[in-house]
Amino acid sequence: MKVLIQRALNACVVVDGETIGAIDHGQLVLVGIEKGDTEVDTQRLADKLLKYRMFGDEDGKMNLNVQQVAGGILLVSQFTLAAETKKGLRPGFSTAAIPEEGERLFNDFVNKVRAQYSKVETGRFGADMKVSFTNDGPVTFMLD
Structure with missing residues (x-):
């Protein structure tokens, strides 16, 4: 499981022209x-x-978590993070979970985050999503 987190000034996800999640x-x-x-x-x-x-x-050091700054969290499923990229010029997805298992575990992850924090929005698993955001920093980390 890979979780790419980006500090954002704002973020939203749109499906079929409708904003379904925003922070x-x-x-x-x-x-x-x-x-x-x-x-x-x-x-x-x-x-x-x-x-x-x-x-x-207050000193500009990364010492605070999202809850301490009362920030929102926008969770978006992205199976391409599981891509194999070492060989060739085209990504392979044999390491990605099958869609049914991916959706089940993504929903489990969402529920576990929501159980601990209320400011959580999501995209829609498997949908063609348009995600936009303003990266703050930029600050981006991969958790696995």
Whole structure:
């Protein structure tokens, strides 16, 4: 499981011309589910996401997490994070979870984040989404 977190001034996801999720200040989080991922992974990464200190304190040091700054979280499934890219010029997706398992584990991850924090929005699993955001920093981290 790979979780790409980006500190955002704002972020939104649009499906079929309709905004289905949006946040102001907070985190845009892209989530890739891989074969072999389990609920243990979703719990570990939900906990880490919420505690990850990527926001500046009064001295400008990254000492605060999303909850401490009352930021929003926009969770978006993105199976391409599970791509194999070492060989050739075209990504392979044999390491990505099958769609049914990916959706189940993505929803489990969303539920685990929401159980600990209320300011959570999501995209729509498997949909053709248009995601836009303003990266703050830029600050981007890969959690796995």
